[in-house]
Amino acid sequence: MKYGKRLYAFCGLILLSGIAGSVMVMGKPKTDNVSIVRDGEVLYELDLAKEEDRMIEIEYEGNRNIVEIKDHQIRVSDAGCPDKCCAKMGWLNSSVPIVCLPNHLVIRYSDRNDESTIDAEAY
Numbered sequence: 001m002k003y004g005k006r007l008y009a010f011c012g013l014i015l016l017s018g019i020a021g022s023v024m025v026m027g028k029p030k031t032d033n034v035s036i037v038r039d040g041e042v043l044y045e046l047d048l049a050k051e052e053d054r055m056i057e058i059e060y061e062g063n064r065n066i067v068e069i070k071d072h073q074i075r076v077s078d079a080g081c082p083d084k085c086c087a088k089m090g091w092l093n094s095s096v097p098i099v100c101l102p103n104h105l106v107i108r109y110s111d112r113n114d115e116s117t118i119d120a121e122a123y
């Protein structure tokens with residue numbers, strides 16, 4: 001009985017670490033390369049590992065996005081769009097891109113070793 005319980009706990013642990021592992025793989029891409037893209041056009045290619053803390057101002061038809069790079073992370077710190085969803089998304093920390101629909105702005109991880117798949121994406 002004891003052995004059975006332990007085995008059960010052991011299997012649970014393996015299962016949990018497996019789930020945690022796949023979440024991590026799904027979560028943050030293994031790259032520090034970030035692209036800032038508008039309508040399929042790459043405005044900035046950034047290597048967050050090498051980037052100094054700075055602000056990038058991107059304007060689109062009178063609306064502005066203030067992109068902040070801090071401690072090798074990137075986010076939209078302020079935006080001139082009505083919903084400010086992009087600013088509310090916080091730091092880019094997964095393969096889910098930061099998107100500003102009104103300003104046609106996408107901030108996402110890019111893998112330079114995998115450019116063919118990026119090109120294949122329909123934008």
Ligand SMILES: [Zn+2]
Pocket residue numbers: 079081083084085086087099100101102103
């Ligand atoms: Zn926005």
